[in-house]
């Protein structure tokens with residue numbers, strides 16, 4: 105379990121202005137937790153704290169009981185938590201896709217035979233097996249993002265922290281990456297912390313946390329958040345058109361469940 | 377589809393030369409280069425030329441690709457031949473005379489000798505980059521220089537730095553391109569004025585470019601840390617290259633060739 109206990113964090117040189125204040129949350133294995141919030145609300149800071157890339161100024165962050173502030177064990181934390189950053193160009197190290205995916209497990213000293221097996225399995229999991237010998241910079245943004253996810257998966261982490269992995273994708277690419285994330289949590293049993301700005305990403309989480317100026321402003325179900333217009337506005341989340349339509353139909357008395365986001369469930373609700 | 381910038385001139389095909397260990401290839405190219413500069417006669421040069429031709433055929437790369445480098449040095453070739461062949465009178469054995477200029481037979485021979493040497497050098501070394509991907513090359517360099525570890529030179533980290541530099545060349549080119557397009561859209565001209573004016577036009581490109589590169593370097597360092605990079609000790613790689621009998625044999629042949637050209641010819 106990733107556990108934040110009353111975590112506070114201030115960047116050095118920010119004059120004591122804290123980026124996070126008294127944040128408490130947990131991510132269990134098999135659970136998909138979304139983190140939302142306006143720009144500068146502290147989402148990326150939270151993601152970096154979960155991996156021990158930043159250490160809390162107050163409170164504590166533990167991963168399966170290991171404190172990220174423990175110098176001796178910070179590498180244990182990093183091998184337990186796989187990280188995917190927002191811009192794939194900033195995290196791809198290899199000049200060939202499969203060499204990049206092998207970078208993380210290679211750092212863990214995984215033997216070449218197992219390394220090969222992990223690379224093939226991770227690339228298959230993100231649907232990129234056919235592109236394993238390509239140069240990453242010749243791929244599309246969505247494919248690069250998948251390479252980054254495969255690179256994290258190849259480390260066989262118990263937890264995954266994804267910082268806006270779909271922000272550079274078109275709706276089709278976003279949908280397939282969201283399917284992938286969903287499967288990683290609910291089928292493969294990873295604990296996933298998914299920083300996401302958009303309603304379709306949030307709708308598929310088990311739980312949503314909204315940050316506002318570094319404080320937890322909402323912690324509950326996606327349906328609860330998506331039907332709370334005031335909170336949505338504060339978090340800067342725009343409902344997709346289907347969501348707006350669903351709200352309008354509900355206001356007219358149609359039996360549409362709160363938090364309906366996509367056309368299929370809307371049709372299903374209207375004509376069961 | 378957007379076409380990115382390719383890395384180097386590597387041609388990905390399967391051939392015996394591609395399959396050679398990059399470290400062995402580096403050794404062979406070094407032996408070849410030393411042989412080229414110690415060879416003092418045309419027979420020696422011919423032996424090396426035959427080696428290059430056999431290597432090019434075995435590598436199954438297009439001849440045009442192997443010769444591409446020669447075009448860039450063609451001016452140097454012409455100058456080399458002219459500088460050696462042309463004499464003011466009196467020339468010892470003048471072949472042709474044009475006014476006060478004379479073409480010297482011996483000079484012409486040595487000019488051609490130097491030119492052939494340059495061609496062989498260019499084609500021979502480009503065979504290395506044509507048949508070895510940048511990552512393999514960096515790995516080969518790491519293994520060739522591995523003994524320097526005893527002198528506390530961080531060979532592995534240097535090889536990693538080299539790999540990352542290679543990885544970021546296309547990204548940097550694309551970024552420069554994007555910034556230039558943006559500046560052009562705001563009315564910047566990169567094709568006007570003298571050399572100083574042109575160089576100055578690039579300042580608004582270089583400043584954001586470097587700013588972005590530093591930001592990227594910082595982000596990349598964080599990402600590498602998140603992926604558990606702790607220096608090259610104990611790191612494993614997908615392709616563990618090891619010298620096989622074929623590699624040792626090719627290296628041996630290259631060594632014998634070097635001695636043959638250096639001592640005998």
Ligand SMILES: Nc1ncnc2c1ncn2[C@@H]1O[C@H](COP(=O)(O)OP(=O)(O)OP(=O)(O)O)[C@@H](O)[C@H]1O
Nearest residue numbers: 115116118123141142143144145146147148149150
């Ligand atoms: N390296 C840094 N040094 C100082 N302050 C920083 C640094 N990185 C972020 N901050 C500040 O910390 C606060 C939270 O930033 P953070 O990057 O976590 O926000 P975010 O929610 O991820 O925003 P976005 O939606 O833009 O990604 C912001 O006020 C930001 O200005």
Ligand SMILES: [Mg+2]
Nearest residue numbers: 147148149267
């Ligand atoms: Mg962010």
